[in-house]
Amino acid sequence: MEWSGWGDPAEAPSLSPVALELLRGALGVRRPAPAVAAEDVRLPQVRLDDRLREELSAIVGVEHLRLDDRIRLLHTRGKSTTDLLRIRSGDADDAPDAVIFPGSHEEVLELLHRCGEAHIAVVPFGGGTSVVGGLQPRRDGFSAVVACDLGRMNRLLELDEESRTATLEPGLRGPDAEALLTDRGYTIGHHPQSFEYASVGGFAAVRSSGQASAGYGRFDERVVALRVATPRGTIETGRAPKSAAGPDLRQLFLGSEGTLGVITAIRIEVRPVPVARVYEGWRFDSFAAGREAVRRLAQDGSLPTVLRLSDEAETAVNLARPGQVGDGGRAGGALAITGYEGKADEVEWRRGAVSAVLRALPAEPDPSAGADWFDDRYKGPYLRDALLGAGALVETLETATFWSGVERLYHDVGGALRESLTKLGTPPVVLCHISHVYASGASLYFTVGAAQLDDPVAQWHAAKSAASDAILGAGGSITHHHGVGVDHREHYFREIGPTAIEALRAVKATLDPAGILNPGVLLG
C-alpha cells in the first residue's frame, strides 16, 4: 500500500486530457496539489522506553516490533480523503510510536495485558483502509500508541465443508482469503471496493458490505462465530447459525471497530465457487424510475448477485466505468448494473426473472456496461488519488434508510453538499448510487468533487458536517458500511442517543477497563 494514497502506485491511472479539461471547466480546478516527498513527512518522536520495547518484543519476537519511520508512516491513519490530504501535506502527527505484529491469539492477549498495565493505547490494524478515521486514536493520557498489525495472522484455520463454513484469521487480505478458499472450491463472495487491501478482521469489525451484497449478503450477516481477545481475556461466541441464548453476542463485536477487543478468528459461511458469471447493464429514464425498479426486485425476492443503480449525474460522468470517466458518449438516464453468479441454471433462471421485470418497467438493456463495471470495480480509489493530485477535492460518503425515506434522504444530502460547497466558492459535482438494497430499504452512496481550496481539510469538514446533519435530519443512519471511526462519532452519538452510548460504554469499561483499545474511536 502506498503511504500517500491507495494501493500499488503501478496500478494508478493518469488522468486523460479530457478528464483534466473537465476538472478545469466543470469544477474550476486551477492547480495541481502534489504530495510532499516521503522523507519530508514529519513523524512524532517515538514514545516507548527501552524497557517497554524489550517487554513487548519478548511477546512477539524482536523482529515483529518495528519502530522505523517507514513502517510507522504506513500505519498512520487510513485512506479517507482528509487522511490523504493530511499525509500528502507532510502531517503524520497520528503516527503510532511502534507497530507490533503478533502471530497468535495468545500473543494478542499478552500484548493487551501488558499494554493495559503500561497504559499504552492499542490500535488494531488490518488492511489500513478505514475511510472514517478508524485508525486515528486519541493520544493524550497514554504513555504511547502502538498499531497492532494483524498481517501475520493470515491462516485459514479450518474449512468445514459439511457446514460450509471457513474459520479465518483476521489479518488475511481479501484476495489472500479468497485464494485459500477457491483452492478448495469455495468463496466468501465479499467484494467491497477496498477488497484488494482490506482484511477479513476489518470486514468484521466495521460490518462491511460488499458489492455483491444482494446475492451474498453483508459480511456481518454471514459471520457465524468469532473469537475475540479482550484485555479481560478471551470471548468465543457462536455455537450455531442462530440461537435464542440471550442477545446475539456476535453482533456486539461486529461493528465494534477494535474498541472492545481484537477479533482473532472469524468463522464465516462460504459458498461453492460460482461456475457461471454474467454482468450486464440496464438504463432507466430516471433515477426515480430505477429506484422503483430495484425496490421491486428487492421486495419480490428476485435479486441479482450484484445490483447497483447510478443517478443521472453519476450516469452522465460514467462513474460506473471508472476507466472511462468523462467519456459521456453513452450517458443519459440512470444506469443500473446487474450481475449474476452461481450455477449455470440458477444464473439463467434468475437473470431471466430479473430481466423480465426490468424490460416491462421499461428499462433498456445496455449489455456492455456490466463487463465495464466489473473490470473497473476496484479502481475508484485510484481515480480519487489522481484527482486529488490534480487539485480536485474528491470524497465519498454513504448512508441508508427505509424505502419511504430514500427520496428525501437523496434530496437532502445532495442539497446539503451542493449548498455548503457552493457557499465556499467551490460549486461541486455530486453523484450518487444505490449499491445495497434490502426488502425494506437501501443505501445511498455519494461521490463529491470540487476544486480544492487552500485548506481542503477544513473545506471538506464543512461539506461533510452539512451532509451528516442532513442525513440525521432525513432519518438516515450516519453510515451504511464505512463505519463510525472518529469522523462519524458526533453524529453516531446523536443517532443512537446518550443512553445507548452509556450502555455500550459500560460494555467497553468491562472488557477494556484501562480504555486502551482504539481510544477516541466509536465510543471513546
Next chain:
Amino acid sequence: MEWSGWGDPAEAPSLSPVALELLRGALGVRRPAPAVAAEDVRLPQVRLDDRLREELSAIVGVEHLRLDDRIRLLHTRGKSTTDLLRIRSGDADDAPDAVIFPGSHEEVLELLHRCGEAHIAVVPFGGGTSVVGGLQPRRDGFSAVVACDLGRMNRLLELDEESRTATLEPGLRGPDAEALLTDRGYTIGHHPQSFEYASVGGFAAVRSSGQASAGYGRFDERVVALRVATPRGTIETGRAPKSAAGPDLRQLFLGSEGTLGVITAIRIEVRPVPVARVYEGWRFDSFAAGREAVRRLAQDGSLPTVLRLSDEAETAVNLARPGQVGDGGRAGGALAITGYEGKADEVEWRRGAVSAVLRALPAEPDPSAGADWFDDRYKGPYLRDALLGAGALVETLETATFWSGVERLYHDVGGALRESLTKLGTPPVVLCHISHVYASGASLYFTVGAAQLDDPVAQWHAAKSAASDAILGAGGSITHHHGVGVDHREHYFREIGPTAIEALRAVKATLDPAGILNPGVLLG
C-alpha cells in the same frame, strides 16, 4: 388462556383409547394426574401497600391495576411442563402481587420509574407462553413483584407499504397482528407453535423462530426497528434495514427477555399475503438420509417456506400429525414436511426445484402428510396437557449447532435423556425433529415422554439437566428459539462464559440500575 394448561379448554383433545393404551404399554403410565381445582391453588399474600397501589393506579388508571386472585393466577409463571406440574398441584408461589396493564409507552416509562424508586420487580408479560421460566422472577430483596401485562398495547401503529414494514405494539397476539395486517394485504408469516397466544413483543424479546422460518426467516431477522422503555428512558434503534453505525443495538434488545427494558414498538418487515399455498410430505429411508437432504436444500438456497424432518421415532408415533398420534399405519422411515407459500408461479417453481432434488435422493412423496401437519400445527401443547393429565411426563427441549455437529448433538442429547430417565425407573420415548435449517446448521427439537413419578418436577429436572450438559458437551447452543429464562440460566452462563456475562450485566446495570426488570431471568 387456561390457568392450568394451554389455550382454550374447548379446543383440548381427549386421548383416544389407542393413545391411552400406548401410554400404559410403552411408558408404563399407571394413574392419571388431575389438576387441583382453581380455588384450591395457594396464592401468596399481596405485598403492595395502599399508597403504592394508589400511585401505580394513578399511572395506568384504577381499572388497569388488578389484584384479584384470578388475574394473578393467570399471570403466574409460563407454560413449561414444570410450570404446569407446579400450578396443577396448587403451587402458585410465584404469582405476582399485582398485574398492571399500561396503555402506552409513556405509561410504561412512568411505571418503571416509580417501581425503580419503590424497588418493585417488574415482569414484562406478553402472551404468558414462556416455556423456560421467563416469567418466574426472583422475589427476594424486592418490596413486591408486578406483572406488566402489555395486552392493552395492541395497535398497528403504522403500515409503511413502500418500505414493506409494519410497526406494531408489543401486546398484539399472533392472530390479532396477522388479522390487522391481512386486512391490508400483508402478513408477517411468523407462526411458532405458540402463535395463537404468544405476543409480538414476546417474539422479539426471546428471538422467536416460526414454523415457516425457512421461507420467512426468524422473527429477529426481520425486526428493523425497536422502541424500548428502560428505567433510564427511551431507546429507539433502527434507522435503516442495515447500518455500520457501531454494534447493531437492535440485537441487544432482541433476546433480552425483558431484562433490559420493555419493548413498546416493533417495526418489522411484512410481505404480501401469499395467494398460493401447498403443503406435502416426503419420506426418507432414515433420519440420517433426510438430514443430508435438508442440508442440501439449505445450502443450495432452494428452500421451501416450511421444512421439517422427523426422526424415525417421531415418524413412528406420527407426531407430525398431532391429531393422529399413535395411528402408526403410515409410519416408517423419516417423514419430512415441505410447505410452499407465495405467488402461484413462485410456489410452482420452488416446489418443482425442491421436489426434483428430493425425488433424486431418493425420497418418496407422502402428499397428505403436509395438509395433516398444517391442520394440526398448533395442537402440540394441547396434546401435552392431555398426556400430563393422563399421568405422563411430556416436555420438549431444543438446541442448534453447525451441520458437522448435528449428528453428535442428536446422539448425545437423545442418549442423555434416555439414560437419565431410565436410571429413575421411567424409560422414556424420545422423539426428535429438525424444524429450522440454515446454510451452516440446524436446530434439533426433542420431545420426551415418560411415566410420571411422585415428584415429576424433580424427575424432569434430572433429565433436563443431563440433556443440557449433553448439549453443551456436544458444542450446541442451550436454546435455539425458546430462550433462557430461569431454566437455562446456568447452562447459558457456561455457554457464553463469565466475561461475556459481565459485559451484558454492565449493560443491565446501566439501563436498569435498580435491577427491577425480570430479576433472576437471563442475566440476573
